[in-house]
Amino acid sequence: MKKGLKIFAILLVAFITLQFWKPEEIEYSTPTKDLTNVPAEVNTILRNSCFDCHSNTVNLAWFDKITPANFIVASHITDGRKALNFSDWDKLEKPKQSATLFYAFNKILSGEMPLKSYTALHPSAKLDDRSIAVLKNYLATIAVRKPNQEIPSVTHPKDVEKVLPNKKITDYSKVKPTLNNISYIPNFRNWKAVSTSDRFDNGSMRIIYGNEIAVKAIAEHQTNPWPDGAIFAKTAWKQKTEADGTISAGAFIQVEFMIKDAKKYEATKGWGWARWKGNDLKPYGDNANFDQECISCHNPVKNNDYVFTTPLHLDINKFNIYNKTK
Numbered sequence: 001m002k003k004g005l006k007i008f009a010i011l012l013v014a015f016i017t018l019q020f021w022k023p024e025e026i027e028y029s030t031p032t033k034d035l036t037n038v039p040a041e042v043n044t045i046l047r048n049s050c051f052d053c054h055s056n057t058v059n060l061a062w063f064d065k066i067t068p069a070n071f072i073v074a075s076h077i078t079d080g081r082k083a084l085n086f087s088d089w090d091k092l093e094k095p096k097q098s099a100t101l102f103y104a105f106n107k108i109l110s111g112e113m114p115l116k117s118y119t120a121l122h123p124s125a126k127l128d129d130r131s132i133a134v135l136k137n138y139l140a141t142i143a144v145r146k147p148n149q150e151i152p153s154v155t156h157p158k159d160v161e162k163v164l165p166n167k168k169i170t171d172y173s174k175v176k177p178t179l180n181n182i183s184y185i186p187n188f189r190n191w192k193a194v195s196t197s198d199r200f201d202n203g204s205m206r207i208i209y210g211n212e213i214a215v216k217a218i219a220e221h222q223t224n225p226w227p228d229g230a231i232f233a234k235t236a237w238k239q240k241t242e243a244d245g246t247i248s249a250g251a252f253i254q255v256e257f258m259i260k261d262a263k264k265y266e267a268t269k270g271w272g273w274a275r276w277k278g279n280d281l282k283p284y285g286d287n288a289n290f291d292q293e294c295i296s297c298h299n300p301v302k303n304n305d306y307v308f309t310t311p312l313h314l315d316i317n318k319f320n321i322y323n324k325t326k
């Protein structure tokens, strides 16, 4: 018994001594604003489950401050912030914000985040079914419109026909290829519109077209991966408000393509990436690696074969684009 006490005393002294050994001080308590353009409900969930490791506002439990737990906590926070820091939210451009949220939700739905070791000790950070449903619903609103058979009247092709690019260009073969050597595809206008953008808030209107192979793949639910030969075109116009308040397509901004060929485009994630800008269809990019920019922004949806657009007539709640086994 006496011996037991002695050991206990030694351990206690060691433990107390250990407490003088602390990880390097990191920023803990700078308040983080709610994420702009994100509903309050979603903010609450992220703040509750993610901010401890992904923002400069950390709510430590008493046991998080004890050595050696504090070292683990500090390393989680440092690594977590490096990967994603919600305190820097306003520094991201809007499309990047959406892409980040897609990516973050992907991590939640796949069960990778929040870290299991963390929720074991902080059960309140666990996401319940209701929170997941809230996130999924929100995701559906920031995703491009769940496509329906009809294109909304504001982006009706007739409207758009007036402002299609290159009215002056009569010979499309004169349009220069991109620096990664992709030739312009003029006939995308005859393809089916598979989606339009729901968000006119940045003053642009977008339509996403799919070629025959893409449309067939959608019908057959063979969209992950997309088959070779599938092509998407995404067009963007400035939004114009008419005198009577209706919205129509203004100046043509650009058209972008993603061309699937797993072999040919192996080095660029299986897709050929191309963009032409303005009415004179100038190829975008300063060098042949411009497509890295495309890939980095599409990377959040890599589990969806790098495609953002949720295929036609699929209910996002039933069809889980995050399901890796799909």
Ligand code: HEC
Pocket: 046, 049, 050, 051, 052, 053, 054, 075, 076, 077, 079, 080, 081, 083, 084, 103, 104, 105, 107, 108, 113, 114, 115, 118, 125
């Ligand atoms: C206990 C700390 C902790 C919590 C809580 C936490 N994360 Fe993380 N997270 C990390 C760490 C550490 C990394 C970097 C290492 C890694 O990728 O595993 C990371 C990485 C990430 C990444 C980038 C992954 C990558 O592959 O680049 C995303 C996105 C992410 N977390 C989202 C979230 C979301 C969303 C939540 C809340 C639901 C959350 N995390 C909660 C610690 C945490």
Ligand code: HEC
Pocket: 095, 096, 098, 099, 143, 144, 197, 206, 208, 232, 233, 234, 256, 257, 258, 273, 274, 275, 284, 290, 291, 293, 294, 295, 297, 298, 306, 307, 308, 309, 310
């Ligand atoms: C800033 C982020 C970002 C960059 C950079 C980016 N994209 Fe996208 N792209 C998106 C988002 C988000 C969508 C989903 C539709 C929408 O909201 O407009 C999308 C959709 C598309 C689509 C329609 C298919 C799909 O994934 O839904 C094509 C085609 C496309 N992008 C091509 C490109 C090409 C080519 C480049 C590079 C020249 C590029 N993108 C660069 C964010 C980006």
